[in-house]
Amino acid sequence: MSGSRDPTSDEQRRTTSAPAVKANLDRRRFLVGTAAAGIGSVAAGVLHDGELGAPPQTFRGAVPWSEGTADAPPGASGSGYLFFAAAEALFIEAAVARLIPNDEVGPGAVEAGVPFFLDRQLAGRFGQGDHYFLGGPWPKGTPEQGYQSRFNPAQLYRAAIAAIAKYVGASFNGVAFAQLPTEEQDTVLKGLESGEIKLEDGVDSKTFFGMLLQNTKEGYFSDPIYGGNKDMAAWKMIGFPGAHYDYKEWVTRHGERVPFAPVGFKGRPGWTQGGT
């Protein structure tokens, strides 16, 4: 502590300063701790920047800095699904396998761990609608007005997967999406993308498809700490070196291939025991 938080400030006289500061430190320590332990994004009740409820603070006399408070990223961990029920997982795995299929050029979304990434995102803050405004009223908007659903992303996924199952069951004699031939799967996905397939239960097919595709690419290309981009294979495929910090020596080497293997926040395979 640099001692810059003023204990005599008006607010802190009223709220008592020590718990306010401590709560903030605990918040940040918790984030660091969970990133290290790797259970971050599903933990509830953690305050986070931009969210109301972080304690008010008064700063005077110096730039404040507190030891051990880095705002470390909330990585994913564990195995298996926390959010998706078994039938939902079957749809998601089948769908993302069509959005980014596997071949020798590079991994498919399933091979890259995208379903696991989606599960942890939906079980965590993103799923709960963090950084979404979901208050009413909820009239249908124009395309230019963007997302206008009352659902948070977790609710939208759940409702959409169920509505798609209903549509597919009715259209393909009770066969589930995951059991359809890939050509038929692509036809369904295209119908969702264009909005030609109308879903029941308040789900806008285009809105859901857009979110699923965006989240799939996020899982494919984001840092592996979030549970996708397994072995940084998606980065390798395109030639992105990852969270690399300094390219100064390469700035003038026009046209040369940068030979670095990708690196993520946790380093790269071979830097740690077990190579993961």
Place this chain on the structure above:
Amino acid sequence: MTTTLKPVDAVLVGFGWTGAIMGQQLCDAGLSVVALERGPWRDTATDFATGFAQDELRYMWRHHLFQNVTYDTLTIRNNTNQQALPIRHLGAFLLGTGVGSGGVHWNGQIFRFLPSDFVTRSHNEQRYGKKAVSDYDLTVQDWGVTYDELEPHYDAFDKLCGTSGKAGNLNGKIQPGGNPFEGPRSSEFPTPPMIQTYAPALFGQAAAELGRHPFPNPTGNLSEAYTNPLGAQLGACTYCGFCEKFGCGNYSKASPQTTVLPYLMTKPNFTLKTECEVLRVEMTADRKRATGVTYVNSAGEEFFQPAEIVILSAYVLQNVRLMLLSGIGKPYDPATGEGVVGKNYAYQTMSGVNVFFDDKILNPFIGAGALATVIDDFNGDNFDHSGLGFIGGAYIAGMVTGGRPIEMIYTPEGTPDWGMAWKHAAAKNYLRSFAIVVHGSCMSHRGNYLDLDPTYQDVHGRPMLRMTFDFTENEHKMSRFLTDRAAEVARAMNPREIKVNQRKGSFSVVPYQTTHNTGGAIMGATPKDSVVNKYLQVWDVPNVFSMGSGAFPQNAGYNPTGTVAALTYHAAHEIITRYLKNPGPLVQT
């Protein structure tokens, strides 16, 4: 219950670039200053350390540094026949919050507007006739301040940031290697330009072959280490490619954190309070004077902070909203054209061209927020608009801010957005493609404005701001003409193919365009046509000053921060040298 606090000389509402600059200026003049920031404290070591700053998912796509719209957003419609609906998830523009605000996660492009940009109405009327500025219901006007008046203040901001670049006009003499169209600079850039990577270099060669005048973009990503006049030290940029939407972990990007706070935070007469949101400016009964501000902290406690001077230094959208909520100035009515608060909201008209090579490895991940080779031949009134049917223009830039793969994979015309064909196109083109940016002006229009929404409220129960905005015929014509010019440069680079991304249709909140919102608290020569005078002083309430791009009567074809900062220094200078001695209107009506 509201607790009344000890009076201060000046209160700053919001603490990004303009709050930091004004705070430093007023504290140096001996005033007691309190800054109220509704977001959290942020510092480089804690919040964007190099170990985790380069996180595309968290910062760009999960909005970690942006305003959390769960608690406060705005509503949007394209015209008054529609119902405005809330922006439920940020897209087109990415609003800042917290200490440093957008100054933390900007790209660092430090442009000056052209001298003719400050006299948009009179200049274009004189050159092209009255019709040129009255067509399409445009409501453009002169700023009431000139480039020459702002030049020392632009210079001050360049020296604060250590801006890297090459002057094109030094005291009226055109300099080789710089932008020959720019207004005269009183001194060379503090640090030399950044080194251009392959794609911007190729763009520059092609543009020169076409007879254009390429120059290195002026950047707040520093080419070398620099110590500014406040003693703050910045390091040389490492070209990591994570500026825009990200905080810089390397102290290489000019921000309030890297340029002002190390100095300002040590001043005994400065106090910063975070997680404190100003609800309204309080006024005397005759509404001619502000008495201070009422704010609520994140613990839910309400305070009245009395102040002699109230500086609105929040983002443009919040400044305008606070004026409307506080009853400052007369709200604009688009039906009659009467009133001024909310008038002339404008934006930026963006388009681009993607360029694809087979034989050239461009390494797009070697980038920086402002790393670009730029041509200004078709910006502002740098070219003859006779017969073109529009005013304004754009800079065209071969720009590589980075190669962040979720956002910045470019695929050729006709490629689907998913499936094997998409994956193969991504794998083939990522290293061999880049984007030419067309960064267009946006003129003000009678139907584009800001007011309070009648339906939706924020977490405090206050009406949200309502934005009514669409691009007009002037902007569509300008953008088509400029995008064609960009495509010419793209073709001259001899690529395998290009993809022209024209700006089409109505303004949409979905795709990211740029966080350059302007107007609504516009400046001008008289109280009839503006909210603030040339010193950003509110005509109707002379102890309230409104900072930021809200003062722009229309938006030029440049990034706004340089001009926002220059206007802030200009206002501070006048407050310190004249207002403090004789508080009252700085411009007589």
